[in-house]
Amino acid sequence: MPGRIPAQPLTAGLITAVVGFSSSFALVLTGLRAVGATRDEAVSGLLLLCLSMGALAIWLGLRFRQPISIAWSTPGAALLAGAGTQAGGYRYAVGAFLVCGLLLTVTGLWSRLSRVVAAIPTGLATGLLAGVLLPLCLAPVQAAFRLPAMMLPVLAVWAVLMRFARRWATPGALGAALVVVAVRTGGHLGTTAASLLPRLSFTAPAFDWSTLVGIALPLYVITMASQNIPGLALLRHFGYQPPVRPVLTATGLSTAATALGGGYTINLAAITAALVAGPDAHPDRDRRWIASVTAGVCYILLGLTAGASAVLLTTAPPQLVEAIAGLALLPTLGSALSSALADENGREAAVVTFVVAASGVSAFGIGAPVWALAAGLVMRKVVR
Template sequence: MSASDVAQPIGAGIVGAVTGFASSFAIVVAGLHAVGASDAEAASGLLALCVMQGVVAIVLGLRYRMPLSFAWSTPGAAVLVAAEATTGDYRAAVGAFLLCGVLLLVTGLWPALARTMTRIPKPIASAMLAGILFPICVAPVLASVQLPALALPVVGVWLLLARLAPRWAVPAAVVMTVVVVIVSGEGADLAGAQLLPTVTVTWPVFDPAVLVGLGIPLYVVTMAGQNVPGFAVLTTFGYPHPPARAILASTGAATAAGAVFGGYTINLAALTAALMAGPDAHPDRGRRWIASVTAGAAYLVLGVGAGAATVLVAVSPPLLITAVAGLALFGAFASAATTAFEEPATRLVAVITFLVVASGIAVAGVGSAFWGLVAGGVAMLGLNGRRPRRVTA
């Protein structure tokens, strides 16, 4: 293997890891804060996620010689943000993280559950995800009106890079956020802050309402919004038989192990997977696994920056951080909404599901994501006279 054969996938792996981290760490930290985590606990959670996905990517990439790239669940982080109104006890949230990990592990070990998950009607699963993402994607608009001096430069940089270099649009917006926070004086506390992350342990509490209202939606959006598209990406780029059971079981076990450190869930990458599984990584499909293994190693290094990333989020206006997260989630929202409403026969079902989830209601202490699934299922049974398309990998 020549140096050029190695350099290209190594470069793709580093770019993929840096882009993935910079594009969505803000929503991860904001989500952990929303469910009651302190700054130290949020930094520990971000570190745990980096380590877990890095280790899994290295081990499975070397074992199967396939570009199996992993990431934290960005839609899952949006679920955490949406759960703020119903889940204030971080210990209970950790219990939900553990449940999600166990469900992912069981899905990998029990084919019947995997088949059930792939049979969730696409309009319902996609509308639920769109409803979760909607309030976050509105944040750039709100921030531009309420915090124009801070938000408009960030949005402007994002727009410019979205046109010229889309892959770097969100990382550039994050850099501009750092600049405007420092220039505005909001970041005056950065100098004396603890920039290195420390590992914290939070033992779980199993609150039935939180398990149902957070743990189950977290599992559903991770499967439907990350794992299923991740498998589709691999198939698209010529890997029709990825080791699905090993992937699901490994990510589930890693999530369960990392839950007490704040790692809410990891999964097969969907948004950055194309960079490492496609020809940008290497013309030869047999060399692309080097990119995903490199990305795994890069995440181990990026984890050191978890403390600094958490400090940035902590000293910034919450609406500004949510706005940056919204910019990063525009693509995911567009994809979810398009899929939800593409079939005329199930469009009303998707509308009902979307509106219930986006409403943010809480009934019996259980949040709107779960009730959106229930409402969508009832609407499907009552209104739809035709068998819906299913979520398939």
């Protein structure tokens, strides 16, 4: 029938949303809790992220008829997980989220700033990303030795799915973890129906230079370098001309608007974007936008399960939750390391950036990511 919506992009959109949500929502909750959010504040952040991602994907897809996939920043969540509770509490982290959103907005409105970020050498940007991810990627190994009865079944499921159904490996590991936790608690998760409903929780922002330099700036750089720039490149790879200014401005404004509720970063998808932009979504490039719009609708529906999703965080041992997040990040770590070491001339600077970022050092209120980027730039200058 003419005008009939094909099933292929609908299926691709559903898979994109389910895989994207299930593979990293635990990391989002962990990151928000790490910077001082309560359980309700973390659930609020997850809910707002899903609602904003869904609404933006629907609007951008319908407006430009392109498969523009929107996501939260998975590397950004890893950055928050390593940042730790801020002096003064969660409100300072919220202030950093707001400033990051404003920086993303300015990037969309002022092309010179985006060119400055794009000029950061790829080796340094990916070395920084790898260093931020490494501590979390060690969590599965640590959990396997400290919680073997709980972690080894999860690892077994993950390994089997990596062999036969790679994209479902992390969701499968998450499902195995839920089963293990249910068995461990006898099916009693200590929740009521009311506690499973997500509620919005807003926090007045506060600002401190050390938090802005230690969280807002690296969160902005990592989001641009590992999400927005690769996301735009992927769309161009599949033959699209993405509307750069509207996309960056819209995601930046959405981040700023949701920051008070825990929306730490909203950006272009990079990891799951190929699922809706590639030929698997539809042979006809002009029909693939249906997949990204479908993914947007699914993200909104998944956001309504944010309260239930937090059950894993509050019931399971923290090490198990971190281990699931670490498993989800292993492919990204591998890709980042490969890219960081690809350029032989800049390899030393990339390695310096990586080890400083992974060290977790902090001085003068400034965290390791900023020192890592500075050390990498200095090393690059010295070597050359």
